[in-house]
Amino acid sequence: MNLDKVERYDWLPHLETSIPEFAFGDxxxxxxxxxxGWRRGLTLRFxxxxxxxxxxxxxxxxxKEHSFSVTRGDLVSKEAVNICVNKDLTKQYLEGAEVPVPKGYKYSKETPLENILTDLSELNFPFVVKPIDxxxxxxxxxxxxxxxxxxxxIKYLREDLLCDEFIVEEHFNGEEYRVYIVGNDVVGVIKREPANIMGDGHSTIRELIRMKNERRKKVPNLYARLIKVDKETEGILKEKNYNLETILKKDEKLLLSHKANLSTGGDSIDYTDELPSSVKEIAIKGLxxxxxMPHGGVDILYxxxxxxxxxxxxxxxxGVGGHLFPLEGKARDIPKAIMDFYFPNTVEFKRNEKLHFDLEQYWNLIKGGKAKEIVVPNVNIKKNKTQKFIIETESKTPDFRKFINQVILKRYSNVSITIFGQTKIEIVLNGEQEVLGGLKVSIHDFFSRKKVEYNMSEKEYPNSILQGVNVRHVAKRNNLRKQINENEKLRKEINNLQDLLKEKSNEVEKLQTSKSWRYTKPMRAVMGWKHKRN
Structure with missing residues (x-):
């Protein structure tokens, strides 16, 4: 997907056209x-x-070979993993190193409530309650x-979430930050804001949430992490005497949650240059x-x-998605820092940023039980270019398929082909200059041999293309434009109908709670009886 055309963010150029939609989300x-790693020429196995x-x-x-579980490499020990999973154990290590942590206690499901309340009488409200794991x-x-x-x-954790152990801590008044550390260096910081919306003076809270979620769907790491209206949200609205149909004033910012997690609708804002060095040192000491544990993320309140x-x-x-695709601020290349750490001999390698691989096919083969291990074909990291060749013929010809079968499939490995009817074809090829020149010769030879007159133009192609040979057919632009216009018209009609339905629902609700509705109940009963008789 071409992220550059979605919305202008300060993201990393080499990722803007390199993320297939299948990889969005988790x-x-x-x-x-x-x-x-793959773009550096390393051999990649799933x-x-x-x-x-x-x-x-x-x-x-x-x-040498290194194994990875998402962002965690095998240089992170199992002991470190076990410590991080257990929040109370993490706290013990931090306290032992004299790193600041919130005051609080750990409890089990058997701990009497009276004992918990007695312990916490020594601390001060507000509190935070969270499961150990x-x-x-x-x-x-x-x-x-x-x-x-x-x-x-506490009752909710014990009875609804069936939580065996949990922690109760004093609430620390501060903003939440995720500090990513590799070795001795802070390589990225994001400020995490709770789910929020900004008023425009005419949209309801419900509509603002929908619009914010539409924006989040276009951000790779937030694709499935949408704002949801839950009990916490309803409580916040109730405290402000708001409901989902309330219209916020222009530039009025409304927090919809107390939690700053991206997975619950929170926003990521780059803060790498703004967070004081003293706070970064606390994070490094904590890690x-x-x-x-040579690398990882530290969540800190400041x-x-x-x-x-x-x-x-x-x-x-x-996760590193918040650093790579912040809603505000500059992207930070955390994957590069981690790969530099694991494979220092590749630091100076030039990445082939013009190719990306198809995660979906490898994922489905493994998850479907058809393969236990798959090696992704290696990428060439020599001085490659990506060139687009546009070929147009004056008359309809059935030879494009023959051209693909007889020339492209036999000679080229990383090429994207788009066929426009029977008179135009676009070929985007990644390779060394010699390979690109060879394609021009092949085009000339093929169409000359078939005695088909053609015009060819070429230009450098700026985006990344999918590895392998990929062919697609495109409908005529007139038909495509007509379909787009019809879809847009239909979308507007659906939105208008939804707004009308909300309006009528509100009118019905007001009517059913009115005095006149209560007073006319006997009459409606009689009319309903007569209607049945007839």
């Missing part, structure tokens, strides 16, 4: 990591692990203001206190007014 982190065929990948330079903000309840809310939150910071979590398999 697969994005694995894809960009594997892509970075493997299936266990009965569920969990997809992992390996990279090799011919002398929670991920992506699941089960985290923040901004607990009083004892009854605390009791309800270093976990044994054999209060700009007081200058204080505290670590709330360390992630051994932290």
């Amino acid at each position: 697969k994005i982190d694995m894809y960009v990591m594997a892509l970075e 493997v299936g692990i266990g009965e569920k065929s969990l997809v992992r990948f390996k990279l090799s330079d011919g002398k 929670g991920r992506r903000g699941k089960g985290v309840i923040s901004n607990i203001q009083n004892e009854q809310q605390l009791i309800d939150s 270093k206190c976990v044994p054999n 209060n700009e007014e007081t200058g204080k910071a505290t670590i709330i979590e360390i992630n051994s398999r932290a």
Whole structure:
């Protein structure tokens, strides 16, 4: 997908046309990591692990090989993984290294509620409650203001989430940041804001959420991480005397959650250059206190007014999508930093940024049980160019398929072909100058031999193309434009009908709660009886 045409962000140019839609969402982190290594000329293998065929990948330079689980490489020890998974154990290591953490206690499902309330009487509201092994903000309840809310939150974890162990901590007043560290360096920082919308003076909260989600669907790592209206959202709206049909004032920003996780609708804003070095040092110290953990993500709360910071979590398999595709600010190339660390001999290698591979076919083969291991064909990292050749003939000819079969399939490996009816074909080829020149000769020889008159033009192609031979047919532009216009018209009609339905539903709701509706109930009953009789 061409991300450059979606919306103008300050993202990395070599990824703007390199992310297939299949890799959007939860697969994005694995894809960009594997892509970075593969484009350096490393051998890429996808493997299936266990009965569920969990997809992992390996990279090799011919002398050494490293295995990766999404962003976590095999230099991160199992001990480090176990520590990071257990929030209480993480906290113990941090406290042992004198790294600031929130005050709080760990409890089990057997701990009497009275004991919990007695312990916490020494601390101050508001509190945060979270499962020991929670991920992506699941089960985290923040901004607990009083004892009854605390009791309800503990009950929810125990009874609804069946949580065996959980932590209750003092709430730290500060903004949340994800600091990604490789070796001794901070290579990226994102500020994570809770799900939010901005008023425009005429759209309802419901409509603003829908529009924000449409924007998120076009961002690779946020594709499936949409804003959802849940109990927390409803509570926030109720506190402000708002509902989903409330129209926000222009430039009024409304937070819809207390949690800043991207998976629950949060926003990522690059803060690499803005976060003070003193806070970065706390994050580095926190990562270093976990044994054999050379890289990972540190979640830290920082209060700009007081200058204080505290670590709330360390992630051994932290996502990098928020750093690569921030909604605001500059993208940071975390995959490059990780690959530099694992394969320092490839730091100076020139990436072939004009090719990307098809994750979907490899993924489906492994998940479908048809293969346990697949090697992706290596990419050529020599001085390659990508050139587009446009061939037009004056008369209709059936020879394009023969041309593809007799010339393209036999001689070229990385080419994208688009056929426009029977009079035009576009060929985008990636290769060395000699290969590109050879294609021009092949085109001339083929059409001359078939005695078909043609015009050919060529130009450098700026985007990445899919590895292999890919052919597609395109309908005539007039028909395509007509279809686009019809689809747009239909979309507007659907939106208008939805708005009308909401309006009528509100009118019915008001009518059914009115006094006149209650007073006319006997009459409606009689009229309904007569109607049945007739």
